[in-house]
Amino acid sequence: MSLPDHCRAIVFNPADRTLALRELPMRTLLPGEVLVRVCLSAICGSDLHTISGRRHPGGPLVLGHEIVGQVAALGEGVETDCLGEPLALGDRITWGIAASCGRCFSCTHSIPQKCATLFKFGHETLDKATPLSGGFAEYCYLVPGSVYYRLPDDLPDHLAVFVNCSLSTMQAAVRLADTHPGDSVLIQGAGLVGLCAAALSAHRGAAAVVVVDPCEERLRQARSFGATHTAPSAGPELLSQTARGRGFDVAIEACGAPAVVPEGIAALRIGGRYILAGCVFPNATAEIDLQPVTTKLLTLQGLHNYTPRDLQDALQFMRAGSQCFAFGSVVREVFPLESIGEALALMERDPSILRVALSP
Numbered sequence: 001m002s003l004p005d006h007c008r009a010i011v012f013n014p015a016d017r018t019l020a021l022r023e024l025p026m027r028t029l030l031p032g033e034v035l036v037r038v039c040l041s042a043i044c045g046s047d048l049h050t051i052s053g054r055r056h057p058g059g060p061l062v063l064g065h066e067i068v069g070q071v072a073a074l075g076e077g078v079e080t081d082c083l084g085e086p087l088a089l090g091d092r093i094t095w096g097i098a099a100s101c102g103r104c105f106s107c108t109h110s111i112p113q114k115c116a117t118l119f120k121f122g123h124e125t126l127d128k129a130t131p132l133s134g135g136f137a138e139y140c141y142l143v144p145g146s147v148y149y150r151l152p153d154d155l156p157d158h159l160a161v162f163v164n165c166s167l168s169t170m171q172a173a174v175r176l177a178d179t180h181p182g183d184s185v186l187i188q189g190a191g192l193v194g195l196c197a198a199a200l201s202a203h204r205g206a207a208a209v210v211v212v213d214p215c216e217e218r219l220r221q222a223r224s225f226g227a228t229h230t231a232p233s234a235g236p237e238l239l240s241q242t243a244r245g246r247g248f249d250v251a252i253e254a255c256g257a258p259a260v261v262p263e264g265i266a267a268l269r270i271g272g273r274y275i276l277a278g279c280v281f282p283n284a285t286a287e288i289d290l291q292p293v294t295t296k297l298l299t300l301q302g303l304h305n306y307t308p309r310d311l312q313d314a315l316q317f318m319r320a321g322s323q324c325f326a327f328g329s330v331v332r333e334v335f336p337l338e339s340i341g342e343a344l345a346l347m348e349r350d351p352s353i354l355r356v357a358l359s360p
């Protein structure tokens, strides 16, 4: 496969919050790297936060981290994926949102997503030292320390594309929550993250999966992702219907609204577990009464990104889960790179849209 010396990419400039289609130079592949031709890249909620100015990247960059691509070139020394499966040119792969060093304190304490020299796809400022690393481009370089897996042929691009973000993060959430068969689970937020949490909780055998969200259009979809009950908020009536009157075993905050946290705490049973996953922006403050946290022996656990094992488990789940839940409807529409403006406008118009994707 001969490779071009330039490729097209959408560059986001945080200074004036503009997106522009540009030709960027490609560079020689280094040992240990993989060059990927991007097949599909979904626009994630966090990309929208960056574009709207709620998150502040350091400089111009190529956004997009929910990506499926084909191996276009293998750097010296790379012969297999991270499970030891042989890799060949043209193979479809997915990869973890972050590349880590494997040696620092965080990497050696089972939190590689907090590596001291973390490299995050779709988040790195474009400069001479950093190769193309975002999904809104024709090519992406997987630097050493990336975690990539060959995709099975029965997992199409539109199902695999969001596995490495929303689904893997919620795989980590149900792992940390230790969700068991028979549990009652409260999920705050019916965006894609919340719906992934619902499907994974149902798959683990939760007896009640309650999704709350103020947006009715979003709630309507939750039933096809394993929700047994939906409501605008977790009031006392819902609690008595779904949590045996004693409170939820597990609550997952998947909406990024600090104001829902007191309600989540109030809804938990004695000994309940609360996973906080959505507030990834500065000044996410909430007034919390610590008395019930203390006297109800609650566990509050923060979650940000996930481990390679979570991505493996999420991929495994998706192969079976796509039959049981409405994951096939997640990517509503696919646009070419140059139509990113149209794609963003569509997402803004319709809050029930979970994902729109770009295909370079």
Ligand SMILES: [Zn+2]
Pocket: 044, 045, 046, 065, 066, 165, 166
């Ligand atoms: Zn994402």
Ligand SMILES: [Zn+2]
Pocket: 100, 101, 102, 103, 104, 105, 106, 107, 112, 114, 115, 116, 117
């Ligand atoms: Zn590290």
